[in-house]
Amino acid sequence: xxxxxxxxxxxxINSSQIKNSTPNKTKxxxxxxxTFLITSIVIxxxxxIVLFIYTKSLLENEIEEELYSNKDRVERLLKNNxxxxxxxxxxxxxxxxxxxxxxxxxxLIFDPLQDEVELFRQLSGTRNINGQEYKITVRAMVIxxxxxxxxxxxxxxxxxxxxxxxxxxxxxSRNEKLWQPFxxxxxxxxxxxxxxxxxxxxxxxxxxxxxxxxxxxxxxTSKVQADYRNLKQFTEDVSHEMQTPLAIMQAKIETLFDxxxxxxxxxxxxxxxxxxxxxxxxxxxxxxxxxxxxxxxFTADENISINETLKQSIDNFTEITQTRIALNGKDEITAIMxxxxxxxxxxxxxxxxxxxxxxxxxxxxxIEKNHVQVxxxxxxxxxxxxxxxxxxxxxxxxPDSTGLGLSIxxxxxxxxxxxxxYRFHESSKKHIFQIEFDT
Amino acid sequence: xxxxxxxxxxxxxxxxxxxLSHEANVCETASDYHEASEKLELYExxxxxxxxxxxxxxxxxxxxxxKKQQKKCGVIIISANSSLDNKLEGLDxxxxxxxxxxxxxxxxxxxxxxxxxxxxxxxxxxxxxQEIKLDTMARSAYVNGKAITLTRKEYDLxxxxxxxxxxxxxxxxxxxxxxxxxxxxxxxxDFIYVHINNLxxxxxxxxxxxxxxxxxxxxxxxxx
Numbered sequence: 001x002x003x004x005x006x007x008x009x010x011x012x013i014n015s016s017q018i019k020n021s022t023p024n025k026t027k028x029x030x031x032x033x034x035t036f037l038i039t040s041i042v043i044x045x046x047x048x049i050v051l052f053i054y055t056k057s058l059l060e061n062e063i064e065e066e067l068y069s070n071k072d073r074v075e076r077l078l079k080n081n082x083x084x085x086x087x088x089x090x091x092x093x094x095x096x097x098x099x100x101x102x103x104x105x106x107x108l109i110f111d112p113l114q115d116e117v118e119l120f121r122q123l124s125g126t127r128n129i130n131g132q133e134y135k136i137t138v139r140a141m142v143i144x145x146x147x148x149x150x151x152x153x154x155x156x157x158x159x160x161x162x163x164x165x166x167x168x169x170x171x172x173s174r175n176e177k178l179w180q181p182f183x184x185x186x187x188x189x190x191x192x193x194x195x196x197x198x199x200x201x202x203x204x205x206x207x208x209x210x211x212x213x214x215x216x217x218x219x220x221t222s223k224v225q226a227d228y229r230n231l232k233q234f235t236e237d238v239s240h241e242m243q244t245p246l247a248i249m250q251a252k253i254e255t256l257f258d259x260x261x262x263x264x265x266x267x268x269x270x271x272x273x274x275x276x277x278x279x280x281x282x283x284x285x286x287x288x289x290x291x292x293x294x295x296x297x298f299t300a301d302e303n304i305s306i307n308e309t310l311k312q313s314i315d316n317f318t319e320i321t322q323t324r325i326a327l328n329g330k331d332e333i334t335a336i337m338x339x340x341x342x343x344x345x346x347x348x349x350x351x352x353x354x355x356x357x358x359x360x361x362x363x364x365x366x367i368e369k370n371h372v373q374v375x376x377x378x379x380x381x382x383x384x385x386x387x388x389x390x391x392x393x394x395x396x397x398x399p400d401s402t403g404l405g406l407s408i409x410x411x412x413x414x415x416x417x418x419x420x421x422y423r424f425h426e427s428s429k430k431h432i433f434q435i436e437f438d439t
Numbered sequence: 440x441x442x443x444x445x446x447x448x449x450x451x452x453x454x455x456x457x458x459l460s461h462e463a464n465v466c467e468t469a470s471d472y473h474e475a476s477e478k479l480e481l482y483e484x485x486x487x488x489x490x491x492x493x494x495x496x497x498x499x500x501x502x503x504x505x506k507k508q509q510k511k512c513g514v515i516i517i518s519a520n521s522s523l524d525n526k527l528e529g530l531d532x533x534x535x536x537x538x539x540x541x542x543x544x545x546x547x548x549x550x551x552x553x554x555x556x557x558x559x560x561x562x563x564x565x566x567x568x569q570e571i572k573l574d575t576m577a578r579s580a581y582v583n584g585k586a587i588t589l590t591r592k593e594y595d596l597x598x599x600x601x602x603x604x605x606x607x608x609x610x611x612x613x614x615x616x617x618x619x620x621x622x623x624x625x626x627x628x629d630f631i632y633v634h635i636n637n638l639x640x641x642x643x644x645x646x647x648x649x650x651x652x653x654x655x656x657x658x659x660x661x662x663x
Binding site for chain 2: 249
């Protein structure tokens with residue numbers, strides 16, 4: 001088994017294959033709006049509080065000043081008119097013996113005019129006028145100033161709120177416009193495919209950073225594209241170049257067979273060599289097949305019956321294996337695909353099932369609804385089912401498999417948009433490979 | 440029979456020549472386009488084995504020339520490229536068969552025999568080996584004039600044995616001949632036993648014991 005930790009994650013050819021599930025991620029514009037909203041709410045609250053405190057203290061000072069000046073007026077009136085009683089409950093003067101300092105308090109007084117208890121600010125103190133101590137009390141209604149206060153703060157808050165709403169939408173549309181080239185290019189990048197020969201095309205931008213980003217993206221993608229092409233070409237070239245040396249080796253072994261002077265042991269060695277050449281050849285053919293699918297060289301798409309194709313494949317297998325294969329076609333499936341590729345698809349699935357079948361149990365092939373299942377017996381589920389369709393991944397230690405059969409299955413499925421999957425059925429101990437057709 | 444082997448890989452060319460030189464055949468070789476072209480101008484061949492990628496030119500061009508001259512020789516193309524387009528192009532140009540590297544020499548031999556049967560002896564569809572007679576049109580087999588019932592694979596196997604008589608055939612060679620690319624599907628060739636044993640039984644019943652085991656696990660079709 002291969003070292004799992006070193007396996008690269010699945011190669012992504014089309015950016016669209018990258019899943020869009022990005023939890024904990026916020027959209028750029030939403031993020032900008034969110035920041036703006038939070039800032040404006042904080043500013044609104046803070047400035048509201050400051051305005052409230054400031055206006056309140058201003059109003060209180062105003063009331064106090066008024067109270068002191070009213071008291072002064074009462075005192076002046078008392079000098080001329082010692083029997084003055086004032087205008088209760090706003091201004092009052094009464095004779096007293098004890099002298100008191102000026103005291104400012106809040107007090108609740110029943111106002112008979114309004115027929116309710118009201119909050120008043122009260123300044124009281126004694127004053128000696130013409131040898132007589134008078135206690136003078138002046139009051140001012142607090143309610144009025146509170147009304148003014150709330151009116152001011154509310155007006156302020158509504159103005160600032162409206163301003164923020166206006167700014168919010170202005171900002172949003174501005175941001176959308178500003179980032180427009182970025183979003184357009186992001187979409188282009190998403191639909192970019194390594195397979196296509198077309199280079200990535202990005203919209204020009206008059207913003208320096210975006211322009212730089214574009215240039216970097218273009219340089220990067222064209223490099224990756226070139227590398228990808230080279231790699232593909234390399235695999236193909238190597239596979240083709242190997243054919244001739246393999247042909248020479250094979251031919252030499254056969255000429256040796258043909259000479260009468262070899263012994264049984266030498267024949268064994270030679271035919272085992274022949275077998276290894278066969279494996280190399282098989283590996284080569286599969287690599288070439290993968291490259292061909294990549295290069296879209298299978299274009300003879302036609303409407304074929306999956307049931308019919310499977311039946312033919314199974315018939316072929318009965319000649320080359322003792323394992324029984326039972327076909328159970330409950331439904332009829334057709335698909336538009338290349339006939340040769342359809343055979344290769346099922347041959348590979350069946351080969352895999354036969355090779356890894358446990359005991360002498362029959363293999364069953366089920367055609368149901370829109371999927372085909374190839375089911376073979378096993379002992380336990382795969383330890384790394386997520387790698388099963390990867391190139392050169394081998395779960396079993398069987399030395400004679402190329403590790404390409406199932407990756408060819410995957411490649412063909414990807415090419416036509418079919419969905420291959422694997423699962424192990426615990427209770428019946430069966431490996432189930434399923435291909436879902438999009439019919 | 441006179442063969443021309445136009446193949447620029449000397450080793451492969453020599454192996455093919457050695458292998459085909461049995462049965463009183465004459466094999467000439469050409470290592471590049473010009474040599475092949477010259478030999479084709481000067482001499483007559485029954486079969487030309489033509490590599491598509493000759494160092495100094497394309498085998499397909501040679502094929503075009505050959506067809507223009509209206510020479511009556513069979514052409515078998517060998518190529519390292521298994522692509523269908525190449526194959527179709529070759530066959531369209533008038534090649535009689537197409538075989539992809541790497542191939543078994545026994546396979547090449549049986550293809551040559553098939554081309555010869557179709558061409559030179561046009562009309563004669565029978566192959567005789569001792570008391571065995573094969574009718575290649577009807578795909579039927581007779582022993583001492585008595586028809587024997589063979590499955591499709593058994594008939595192919597018998598034909599392959601007769602065309603490669605006296606040669607050692609390993610299971611890998613037989614599997615590839617009978618199942619072509621499908622022989623890659625399974626990695627052991629045990630399934631061959633079943634078919635060979637069935638054929639052997641049917642022939643032995645009629646007294647034709649020609650399938651012999653060679654070196655333990657190979658086969659040889661030979662008259663004692």
